[in-house]
Structure formats: structure tokens, C-alpha cells
Amino acid sequence: MRSVSTRAVEAGSRTRPVLALIVLCLAEMLVLLDNTIVNVALPSMSTALHGSFSGLQWIVDAYVLTFAGLLLAFGHLGDRYGRRKVMIIGLAGVGVMSVAGALAGGIGEIIAVRAGMGVFAAAVFPATLALITTLFRDPRARAGAVAAWTAMAGFAIAIGPTAGGWLLEHFSWRSVFWINVPLAIVLVVAALVLVPESRAPQTGPLDVPGIVLSLSGVTALVWAIIEAPQNGWVSQPTLLGYALAVLLLAAFVLRELRAPHPVLNLRLFTIRRFSLPALSITVAYFSMFGFLFLITQYFQGVREYTPLEFGVRSLPFAIAIGLAAPVAVLLAQRFGTTAVIVSGLLVLALGMYIAGQVTVDSPYVGVVLVSMILMGLGLAIVQGPATEAIMSAVPEDEVGAGAGVNDTTREVGGALGVAVLGSIVAATYKVQIWPIVDTIPDSIAGPDQKEFMRETAMSIIGLREQQQTSPFAARIEQIIDQMKIAVLDGFHTATFVTVGAVLVVALVVAVALPWRRSANQQSVLLGWAEKKEPVEVS
Numbered sequence: 001m002r003s004v005s006t007r008a009v010e011a012g013s014r015t016r017p018v019l020a021l022i023v024l025c026l027a028e029m030l031v032l033l034d035n036t037i038v039n040v041a042l043p044s045m046s047t048a049l050h051g052s053f054s055g056l057q058w059i060v061d062a063y064v065l066t067f068a069g070l071l072l073a074f075g076h077l078g079d080r081y082g083r084r085k086v087m088i089i090g091l092a093g094v095g096v097m098s099v100a101g102a103l104a105g106g107i108g109e110i111i112a113v114r115a116g117m118g119v120f121a122a123a124v125f126p127a128t129l130a131l132i133t134t135l136f137r138d139p140r141a142r143a144g145a146v147a148a149w150t151a152m153a154g155f156a157i158a159i160g161p162t163a164g165g166w167l168l169e170h171f172s173w174r175s176v177f178w179i180n181v182p183l184a185i186v187l188v189v190a191a192l193v194l195v196p197e198s199r200a201p202q203t204g205p206l207d208v209p210g211i212v213l214s215l216s217g218v219t220a221l222v223w224a225i226i227e228a229p230q231n232g233w234v235s236q237p238t239l240l241g242y243a244l245a246v247l248l249l250a251a252f253v254l255r256e257l258r259a260p261h262p263v264l265n266l267r268l269f270t271i272r273r274f275s276l277p278a279l280s281i282t283v284a285y286f287s288m289f290g291f292l293f294l295i296t297q298y299f300q301g302v303r304e305y306t307p308l309e310f311g312v313r314s315l316p317f318a319i320a321i322g323l324a325a326p327v328a329v330l331l332a333q334r335f336g337t338t339a340v341i342v343s344g345l346l347v348l349a350l351g352m353y354i355a356g357q358v359t360v361d362s363p364y365v366g367v368v369l370v371s372m373i374l375m376g377l378g379l380a381i382v383q384g385p386a387t388e389a390i391m392s393a394v395p396e397d398e399v400g401a402g403a404g405v406n407d408t409t410r411e412v413g414g415a416l417g418v419a420v421l422g423s424i425v426a427a428t429y430k431v432q433i434w435p436i437v438d439t440i441p442d443s444i445a446g447p448d449q450k451e452f453m454r455e456t457a458m459s460i461i462g463l464r465e466q467q468q469t470s471p472f473a474a475r476i477e478q479i480i481d482q483m484k485i486a487v488l489d490g491f492h493t494a495t496f497v498t499v500g501a502v503l504v505v506a507l508v509v510a511v512a513l514p515w516r517r518s519a520n521q522q523s524v525l526l527g528w529a530e531k532k533e534p535v536e537v538s
Helices: 003-034 039-049 051-079 083-100 107-135 141-172 181-192 208-230 236-258 264-272 273-302 307-313 315-335 338-356 364-392 395-440 447-455 458-468 474-513 519-526
Strands: none
Touching: 003 051, 003 083, 003 107, 003 141, 003 181, 003 273, 039 051, 039 107, 039 141, 039 307, 039 395, 051 083, 051 107, 051 208, 051 273, 051 395, 083 107, 083 181, 107 141, 107 364, 107 395, 141 273, 141 307, 141 315, 141 364, 141 447, 208 236, 208 395, 236 264, 236 474, 264 273, 273 307, 273 338, 273 364, 273 474, 307 315, 315 338, 338 364, 338 474, 364 395, 395 474
């Protein structure tokens, strides 16, 4: 008979991975919450600091760009120096940069702080997934842990508006930065106590040129897209931005193909069970980040909800993700990855199409609510099975780098979603509103306020406050109505662009990704490759 002490040790050995998983999921939640919690504060920042529409886009994308651009690098650094160590440094850095954000005095400072936060967040995110895959060796336990991780990923991003709304209801916009500080401190201590260290037995030199080229190329592309409505879609600055992005990304590809130890192993993309799930996640996050950015303009600009009202109304999106993510992983094990991913993309497209039917007077319990639930379900159905397929194509001593690739697809897709869809709205708004603003008498709006109205529909908040005491209340109401119509026209165009992109990817996945697995493929997808080089299993 086993002794009491033996049973206690065995119970402890089973409990510690679960506690570590909780810590890792909470660390993941912290950095992903910062992806979207700031969205709900954008109108307050815009009003207080007179930020332009492109400035608001950059507050979101500055974080996403550095986050996406450095995930690969920090994945490799975690493999080399220790994944827990790199994660702890990242958590501490997020806390420090959050203090700087809370004390910032201008849009430029906030953009710089958000970029710094993205750098440290990139150290945290791939480490969480890599540590999970090394903590859980049993295939079924690992699948469950990955399901929890993917559920938290979607839930954290979606819950951001609610958390931000509550904070703004009780405090200023600076609270969305202050909230990170105690969370980061607690998680650093918990990681030191509960999470074991993990590193790869063998690593090559870090590919610094590859990191610089990838970050520069993506940044140039997003800059060109965001500034295009202001500069002109075929203006010289925009075309030069596109050309620079193409040159830098082409140089990155050539570098990675020739580098002995590339930061991005492009050979992985020859494996259909890696590349096609990665493409699916990219377009899913393109849709989600773009949708959240647009719905912020709709709820707070068009419907004029308070931050908390907006946050509460976005809860069904988060709940749908949290409930569907673990179920999707189980369905993929039963019916195959391809069937589930294609189904998720179709649900995502349907949700975005319904969102495109929203009008100024649409009731919340109707097309708005239905579109949000379908968007959440679609994202959750795609990302869990796709993440498992991606990570299954990577050998165990490269899980940090593999997690970096998986995470990069999400963040690049998200950055492009905000840039592309936000710029479509900005371009439509410019065409419809600028001529109207030019005809407004100075007695209704001064030069500074006119410039603010040209830049963003968030100026509706200021106009509404002015209307209460202005003798031109009727004229102000007409201007507000025209601004709302312009925003919705851009919103509708952006949703149709997204639906088209999602349907194209769904068709590609349905045609190119195998629908059934052999017994050998099942073992590869649920286990880990023994060889250093990835092996095609399709």
C-alpha cells in the first residue's frame, strides 16, 4: 500500500501543471487584454488630447506592430535562454511601460508607450504557449491545455471593451494603463513560484537581420495603409510606402531562405497542415480586430453609448468565444481539422455580413447582437483547431519559435485588419464629411473644432456637449446625423471587403487541406515530431 506521503507527492505533481497553466493563461490574458482594452478609451483620449482618426489607429497598431514584429525573435530567445525567464522579463516590462502610459500627456507619447508595451508583450505571449506544450506531455492533456489557452486568447481580446468600459465609468482613460501594474507584479511572483523553467537543448545564433527586415516591412505596409486616406491612395507617399514594404519583405524572404538559422523557417509553409491553418488564423484575426475597431466607432460614435454601455453590449462576443473555443478542439479531433476550420470561417463571414446590415436605428437585440455572437463563434471555431495543427508541425526543441510563428499570424492579421478596415471608413468619412465641414460657420464650430471634425467621428461627443447650450442646436443635429451616416457607409464597405477575404480563404482551405486523417497523421498531429526538420503529413 502506498504511503500517505507518496500519494501527497503524486497529487502535488498532478496539481502543479494545472496551477502553472492558470498562471500562463493569466499572463496571456494580460498582454492580449492590452490589444483591445484601449479601444474603448479611444473616444476619451481623442476628446482629451485631440487625436486624429489615424492617430487612434496608431494607438492600436503601434502595440500590435511591435508585438507582431518581435514574436519570432522572443520565441527564439525563449528557446535559447529560458522561456520562463523571457516571459518574466516581458511581464515586468509591460508593468513599467503601463506606468509611462498612465502618465503620458499627448497622443504621440501614448503611441510610443504602446509600441514599448508591444515589445515586452512579445516576450510573454510565445513563452506561454511554448511552456504549456512542454508541461503537458500526454497528447490528450496537451490538447486540453491548448484548448484552454486558445479560449483565453479569444476571451481576453473580446473582454477588453467591457473591462475598459467599467474603468472609464469610474476613472479616467489613464486607468486602462494603471490596471496592468498590479496584475504584472502578481504574475511575476506566481511565475517564479509555480512555473518550471524550460529551454531548448540546442539553438543556433539569433537572426537579427531577419528580425529587422520583418518588423520594418510590416510597419511600412501598415503605415502606407493607415495614412492613405489622408495622403491619397495613389499619392507619392502612399506608393513609396507600398514600394518600401515590398522591397523590405522581399529582402526578408531572401534572407530567411539563405540563413542557416532563420528567425522564420519558411520551409514550415510548405506543410499544408501548418500554412493553411496559419492563413485561417490570419484572416480570422484580420476580421476580429477590424470588427472591434469599427464597432467601437459604431457604439460610441453612432449610437453614443457610454464606455460601460459599450463594454456590456460587447460581452456576448466574449462569451461566445469562451464557450466555443474548447468545444471546437474536441470537434476537430472527431471530425477533422479541415471541416471545423472551414465551418468556422463560414460562420465568421456570415457574422460580418450581418454586421454590414446595421443602420443608425438598428436595435441592439437584433442584427447587432446576432452579428457579434456569430463573429465570436466563428473566431473560436477557427483558432483552437488551427493552433493545434500549427504547433503539431513543429519539433519540440523549437516550440518557442513555433509559438512565435503561430502568434505572429494572429497579430499581423490584426494589425492589417485595423489598418485596412479603419482606412476604408476614414476614406469614406473624408469624402462625405470634409465638404460639409467647410460650409460650417465659425459661430457653430471654430477652426480647431473643424479640424477635429475632419479627422474623426469621435468629435460627435464634443458636438453633442456644445449642442446643449448652442443657439444652432438644429444645425448641429444635422451635422451629427451626416457624420453618423458617413461612418456607417464606410462600415458597410469594410464589412463586405472582410466577407470576401474570409470566403476566399475558406475556399482555399476546403480545397487544399485534407479532410480526413490517416492513423499516422493523427499521431503526428496529437504528438510531436521527433526530427529537427518538419515532415509533411498530408
